[in-house]
Amino acid sequence: xxxxxxxxxxxxxxxxxxxxxxxxxxxxxxxxxxxxxxxxxxxxxxxxxxxxxxxxxxxxxxxxxxxxxxxxxxxx
Amino acid sequence: xxxxxxxxxxxxxxxxxxxxxxxxxxxxxxxxxxxxxxxxxxxxxxxxxxxxxxxxxxxxxxxxxxxxxxxxxxxxxxxxxxxxxxxxxxxxxxxxxxxxxxxxxxxxxxxxxxxxxxxxxxxxxxxxxxxxxxxxxxxxxxxxxxxxxxxxxxxxxxxxxxxxxxxxxxxxxxxxxxxxxxxxxxxxxxxxxxxxxxxxxxxxxxxxxxxxxxxxxxxxxxxxxxxxxxxxxxxxxxxxxxxxxxxxxxxxxxxxxxxxxxxxxxxxxxxxxxxxxxxxxxxxxxxxxxxxxxxxxxxxx
Numbered sequence: 001x002x003x004x005x006x007x008x009x010x011x012x013x014x015x016x017x018x019x020x021x022x023x024x025x026x027x028x029x030x031x032x033x034x035x036x037x038x039x040x041x042x043x044x045x046x047x048x049x050x051x052x053x054x055x056x057x058x059x060x061x062x063x064x065x066x067x068x069x070x071x072x073x074x075x076x
Numbered sequence: 077x078x079x080x081x082x083x084x085x086x087x088x089x090x091x092x093x094x095x096x097x098x099x100x101x102x103x104x105x106x107x108x109x110x111x112x113x114x115x116x117x118x119x120x121x122x123x124x125x126x127x128x129x130x131x132x133x134x135x136x137x138x139x140x141x142x143x144x145x146x147x148x149x150x151x152x153x154x155x156x157x158x159x160x161x162x163x164x165x166x167x168x169x170x171x172x173x174x175x176x177x178x179x180x181x182x183x184x185x186x187x188x189x190x191x192x193x194x195x196x197x198x199x200x201x202x203x204x205x206x207x208x209x210x211x212x213x214x215x216x217x218x219x220x221x222x223x224x225x226x227x228x229x230x231x232x233x234x235x236x237x238x239x240x241x242x243x244x245x246x247x248x249x250x251x252x253x254x255x256x257x258x259x260x261x262x263x264x265x266x267x268x269x270x271x272x273x274x275x276x277x278x279x280x281x282x283x284x285x286x287x288x289x290x291x292x293x294x295x296x297x298x299x300x301x302x303x304x305x306x307x308x309x310x311x312x313x314x315x316x317x318x319x320x321x322x323x324x325x326x327x328x329x330x331x332x333x334x335x336x337x338x339x340x341x342x343x344x345x346x347x348x349x350x351x352x353x354x355x356x357x358x359x360x361x362x363x364x365x366x367x368x369x370x371x372x373x374x375x376x377x
Binding site: 010011012013014015016017018035036037039042045046051052053054065069 | 109111115116118130131132152201202203205207209210211212213214215216217239284305
């Protein structure tokens with residue numbers, strides 16, 4: 001079954017770009033949530049990861065903070 | 077064996093790569109990623125040819141330019157060690173792989189300097205950030221502090237002032253050290269408060285950052301600020317530990333006017349060396365010099 005993928009990002013964020021590029025290169029679809037100007041989504045992201053840092057990638061049940069190629073690939 | 081291996085992916089590395097590619101050197105580039113700290117800069121307004129461009133966009137242009145050449149690029153790689161043995165430069169990676177080359181250009185940049193106060197480690201990613209541009213939007217309508225009034229601190233304060241309710245900019249010295257054009261804008265901004273001669277002593281909070289304590293050096297009094305986000309921008313530490321060459325007291329690799337290190341097969345460019353301000357224009361120029369000088373070394377017997 002295909003896992004649902006969400007990435008919480010901000011407009012200027014090198015690590016967010018790397019996560020997106022990694023998934024695009026693998027031809028995997030994802031939903032991007034830009035938290036800029038969106039307090040509700042920012043709050044949602046902080047609740048999910050327990051951290052105040054972007055990007056947060058949610059793959060099925062797993063939540064990965066920052067760009068971590070290995071963790072993302074394992075979660076896919 | 078390669079003729080030249082470039083280590084790094086910032087502007088100095090990419091510039092060296094383009095010059096080396098056009099000289100058709102047998103070349104390999106090893107880097108974690110491309111763009112360096114350019115990508116963590118909101119706007120760049122001092123690089124020739126671009127009145128105002130986002131760091132991400134400029135970095136993308138640099139990378140596209142580099143990749144327009146057919147190059148041997150190894151990405152997502154961390155270099156552990158660079159040294160010379162019997163006139164061959166050896167490059168060892170963290171993953172155990174190693175490469176040989178006639179020459180190397182080290183452009184591995186620098187990492188952010190830590191403040192080294194209680195609370196900094198504890199609250200990392202819980203309000204403490206080293207990338208104001210990336211994490212800034214999390215602190216929308218909140219009060220935040222930027223520690224460090226240099227080039228990047230002043231720019232971050234300006235960026236955060238568009239997002240946060242209030243920005244405190246704390247600087248240890250008597251004056252801010254960024255660009256005058258940026259400082260003037262900061263001073264006009266009503267939601268920015270500049271606190272010079274302030275030495276941050278502690279970051280405080282429970283589950284996440286709630287404030288900081290600092291020593292007001294004007295009257296030697298301890299003071300406190302209530303903030304939920306803190307960006308630390310007090311300079312950089314060069315990633316020079318990988319290289320077995322001479323460094324200065326601060327750890328920057330010593331180079332001559334040709335970007336050559338104490339080893340005549342190893343060059344160092346960009347933020348990692350002891351020459352020039354840490355600017356894109358400087359990095360690009362140094363990359364050019366090093367690539368052309370490396371070619372001379374390759375051709376000389």
